[in-house]
Structure formats: structure tokens, C-alpha cells
Amino acid sequence: MTASQRATTLVDLDDALARYQPVMGLEVHIELNTASKMFCGCSTIFGADPNTQVCPVCLGLPGSLPVVNSTAVESAIRIGLALNCQIAAWCRFARKNYFYPDMPKNFQTSQYDEPIAYDGWTEVEVPTAEGVETFRIEIERAHMEEDTGKSLHVGGATGRIHGADHSLVDYNRAGIPLIEIVTKTIEVPGDKAAAVARAYVSHLRDLIGGLGVSDVRMDQGSLRCDVNLSLKPLGSDELGTRSETKNVNSFRSVERAATYEIRRHAAILDAGEKVVQETRHFHESDGSTSSGREKSDADDYRYFPEPDLAPIAPSRDW
């Protein structure tokens, strides 16, 4: 029996929603369709042989330095404007430091406290029994960062790192521009929560696809969603502990993952136990989530402004 098949207690959805209010935060990563990577001139074409679209910069070779892709900055601003965000007059990149083999420099060049876009909103439409309902989703921020390489874990039963004998790393994807869009907390009537989450991601696909800056295909990884969810007792203001669910690869999966987590959290809280703050992996096969690999030291990224790049200061006119 795999971890996902082991019986996890779930509360019936309506029962859970009768007593708890779901609070969600959605993190969407958009892979831009620029011709070259975020910080070097390597091609970004999908599907090439492993490690054929790499150079000293995206391989993190000693001595290499990043150079900003101006089209990526433009795309980031377009996305920000489409989401009614403020565009920073001046912002910098920052280093997010942690060790992982698919990250050549063992830091990701991203943005920390100075995102290029912030404080926006967008409206999503959700078909309901009463007709189409519109929900306003507040956007916390959208920022630029670079993607990691891709790992292929060989030898284990599930293709994941657990039980694998060794791993192969393909750095073609390392350095491809990503825009990370983070919502503010989303609190909508519980029975609409999962549907709103799905509609939001689908809406981003349409909105950003319409800008022409990304292929926005969940099945190809150019649109990715992490679902953060917690429950609080109905009527309470005190937020619960959240879980983050990754590997959500379709719109339907967004809805299923949210639903599963509502039911799972409710069961834990009903039993008087504490929800563990952790990253969970979504299983397409049965719509369940399971505990991800423990990342004990992952939280302190020791962010500091990237000294190899000049600040971005887009003129208001442009």
C-alpha cells in the first residue's frame, strides 16, 4: 500500500464546511515564453536533449555572471498591469539561498522584499447554482525569478526521490524566466472555495495567455499552482495552520486538491490534533495528498540583494 493509499481520515465536505471556514493562498508560477533564459542567452525551447541548452551562466560555473533579459522584465510588467498591480519604480533581485542539486548556484536569483509588481486584484467568475458569481481576488505580489533544472530520479518505485537509486539532472530548464504571482488570503464562502481556486488559475491562464507572454500550459509546466490552505472555525478570526500542496498539474486538480485538504484538515482539527505545517504532494490518481520530503532547514533562505545585478527602474512612461 503506498502512502497515498493508506487510509487518511477525511470528513465529509459539507460537514467540514458547516463548521470550518477555508482560507486559501494561491501561488502561481508562470514560465515566460521568451526566446532566451532569464539571465543568459540560452534557448528556452521545450523538449531538447538534456543539457544541450546550457552555458556557464545557467550551469553556475565558477566565474559566471547573470545579465537580465529585458523582455522578461517587460513581460513581468505586463502581467503586473493586467493584474492591476502597482509597478515598482525601483526594485532589485535577491538571492534565495538553499542547497539542491537542480539549482546550479545553490541560490535562486529571485526577488524578496522588492517585487516588481504588488497590490493588485483580479476578478474571477465561477459558475454556481445561482448563475455566474464574481469574486475579487486580491494580489499580494508578482515577481521575477529563474527556474531550476529538472531532476529525474531513477530506480525507485514511484519515480520520486523516495527509494530512488540515483538522480539525473537536466539543466535545460535552469534559468528559464518565471513570474511568481501570490494572492493575498482568499476567504470566500466555503462551498465555493475549491471552485474559486480553480477558476482563479483558469482565469490567469486566459488573462496571461492573452498577453502572449507565456504558453500557460499546466500540462507542460508553463503554468504551475501551489495551493496553500488552512481552516478556521466558522466565526473565528484566528487563522489555522496551513499546508502547501504542490504537483497540482491541471485546473481540475486545483479544485480536487483544495477539496481534499479541507476534508483532511477538518478531520485533524475534529480529533483535537494540530495540522502539521508542511509541503504536500498531490496525487492525480486518487485526488489525495501526501506528506512531502521533510525540509527542515528550508525556511531560512538568507535573502540578500543580488550584488551582480543592477536595480530595475522602469520609467513610468515605458
Added chain:
Amino acid sequence: MTDLIRATASELSRRLTAREVSSVELTQAHVDRIASVDGEIHAFLHVDAEGALATARDIDTRRAAGEELHPLAGVPVAVKDVITTKGVPTTAGSRILEGWVPPYDATVTQRLKAAGLPILGKTNMDEFAMGSSTEHSGYGPTRNPWDTGRIPGGSGGGSAAAVAAFEAPLAVGTDTGGSIRQPGAMTGTVGVKPTYGGVSRYGLIALASSLDQAGPVTRSVLDAALLHEVIAGHDPCDSTSIDQPVPPVVEAALRADVDGLRIGVVREIGEGFQPDVSTRFDESLALLEGAGAEIVEVSCPSFVHALAAYYLILPSEASSNLAKFDAMRYGLRVAPNGVDDPSAEQVMAASRDAGFGDEVKRRIILGTYALSSGYYDAYYGSAQKVRTLIAQDFEAAFEQVDVLASPTSPTTAFPFGDKLDDPLSMYAQDVATIPANLAGVPGLSLPSGLASDGLPTGFQLLAPATADDRLYNAGSALERLLEEQWGGTILAQAPELEAVR
């Protein structure tokens, strides 16, 4: 042909252009010199005689065909092993990169090649440029040609010793807190740290991204200016490189006129310095004054915090820059002892433990701590604010004077082992040189005489950002005055090195 190896690069350039000597003869003479003395000096980690001679042959052929060549074409150069050279091993003085052969040239290397300078090899250094004595090299120290029981300075001790020992007429180094200038002072050579951004950092194995800068190591100020013009200039591959013309440094070195020049002596630098280091400095100031310069005392109160700020900023950036050495893509890979099927993380840890020396580990741990959650504001954040104050002190000083001057280093070359047990006393070697890196302003060190221990001392000049030419003008003037006084160069007073059989 021993006089070939003792000539300055500008003199060699003249002889090459006049067809008095070929580049092959010249390069071979240096290769022979290296073979003769480097067993003792250990300035080089890798000698590429074949590559250097191939370049020399090519230059000779092109010159014979009447092609117009760069003034330094055919003059050999040594390159600090922190700079990548395609096809030639590059270690940054560390065992973690033992055997690593870069697949690409640094921009500095590309420019040396484009100008036609044969690259003799890669010079020794403190590991990852962390140090002031070259004792922290993973491959053993370099010896000071003036006294082989003493350090040549660091981190660029190899480049400085190579030039001082006549193994190369020119070398390229890097300077993060004084690593070109302080070895210059220790070995009686000239060393320059250009304005930050003046020389491309693409291909420099990064120590502290906001402080590192490559620059010339030579036996004369004019030679440094000539080499400066080869390697400097905007590079689109380096987002921090300055998009402006290279300052007219050769013209300035030839002008050598200090009449009316206002020289500021920084009150906060010099206290507690070795007495005759200060005396030689004062004597040099007097010479400049005699030539028409005006000496003014200036105060830069934030400089007293420079060392502390530096030793927070550098380790922080270095802890991040050195994270890439993880045994996953290149470099040393070591499996942990007694662990079956180690995870990637375990291999990373074992490799880094085996490959990094103590000083590198010390600074990585310090930097990791300084950036860690809850401490950023107190350490890195505060240090960056101090840095702004230091930059402001420079600006204020340069409103009163054209250049600043100080002794380059608090002491002359000390014996091996003298400061290894006390990292802080080693760090204090950089007290005069660090402020320039923090503010990004250019600095030059030239020899200013021997101390009573018979060892060289250095005179440091600092100028506003992008005014590198002022250093070369004043430095060249002082050099002429001093050489007139000495009746020759300072290196003519150095002990003769015994050839190693």
C-alpha cells in the same frame, strides 16, 4: 639574455616593435626563469609553456608580416588562478577545484589574448582570495623573493612574487580588500585596483561580488597603465561593469606631473603602523611636496569601522558565492566515510569539508550566520549602511583634495606562520586598503623604499571613482622621484635569487 627578464614591459614592447628580440625568445627566457627559480618561490600553480610559446610564435609571424599589433603584443603575462582560462586548469588556490579545466575564458583572459600577450601560467593565491599572505593556498605558500622565509602578501602573492622575481614582466591579479595592493607593497612591485566596474568580473571566480576587481601587477607604473588599458572597459556579460570609456591612464602615467596636485593624508589610517613604514611614507610625501603637490590632512571618521563592515559583507557574499561548490557538476567529489548510498546532501557536505581550507570554512560560517534570519539587520544590513558612510567620507574628502595617500600596509613582509593563529591580526593587514573596495574607488600601490629590515614598503594612492588616471599621474611622478633618489629601481636592490638545479 638575462637582461630580457629584468626589463619593464614598456621597454620590451619597444624592443619587440624594433625587432630587436622576438616574442618567442622573450617568452622562452621567462619560461626558463620560471624553471630556474619557481621551485623555491612557488609563484605558479600551473605553467603553460606550450600555450605561451604558441601565442608568441603567432605574434612573431604576424609582426613579420607587417600587421599592426597592440603595444603589448608578445609581452608575456601571468594570470592569478582565480581567473578562468579556457583549457588551462583553474583552481582559485583551492583543492575543491583541483583539476578543473574551465570551458570558457574570462573576459580579462579574452582581452589579453586579443591583444596578443602570451599567458605564461596561473599564479598562486590564498584560497578563493581569502587571505593576506598566500599561506591559505590549498597548494602551499608562495615565498617572497626579498626573503624566502617571509610571505609575499595576499591573496595575490603569486602574481606579485612572479613579477618581483622576474618570472613575468606583467601579471593580472584581483583585489577585494587589498589583494593586489598589499602584495605589491610586500614585494616592491606596483599593483592597481581599478574603479569597481572598470574591469569585467565575468570569469573571475567570485569572492565578494560587490568588492572584487581585477587589475595590473607590474614593476612600473607605466607598465600597469598599459596593462590596465588592455583589460579594462565595458563588458555586456558583467552587469556591474561601467559603460564609459576607460580613463586615460597611459597618458596620465606619461604626464607624471603633480604641480598643484592636492594630496589628502587620511588621519584615520596609519596609527600603530610599523615605524619605518610610516617614515618611508612621510619621505615620499615630502618628495611630492617638493615637486609642487600640496599636502592636506583630511578626516574620514567612518574608516575606523571599515574593517568590521568588510568582514561582515565579504563573508556574507562569499557564503553565497561558494555555495556552488557542491560536487554535483564539477570539482572535488568525496563520499562520506562509512555511509552506504549517500544522499546528494551528504556528498555535498563531505566534499566541501574535504575541499575547503580552514579560512574558507571560517568565512562561510561567519557569512551564513550574518545573513541568517533575525541577524540580517544587525550584521549585513548594518555593514552596508556603514559602507554608505565610508563612500560619503570619500566624497567629502575628494571635495577638498584630488587624491588620497596612505602607507599601503601596516607592516613589511612578516615571517611564515606569524599571523596564522590569529585571524584578526591577519585581517588587520588590510586596514588601509579595504576602504577603497567598500566605496568602489580605485587605488594604486607603488614601492616607496625599504624599511630598516631591508624589506619593501608601499605607498598607496586613492582617487574618486572613474578617476583612475589620477593614480597613474601621481604614482608615476613619485616613482620617478624615488628612482632618481635610489639611482635605479627598487627591485635592483633585491637579493639575487639562486637558480634551483
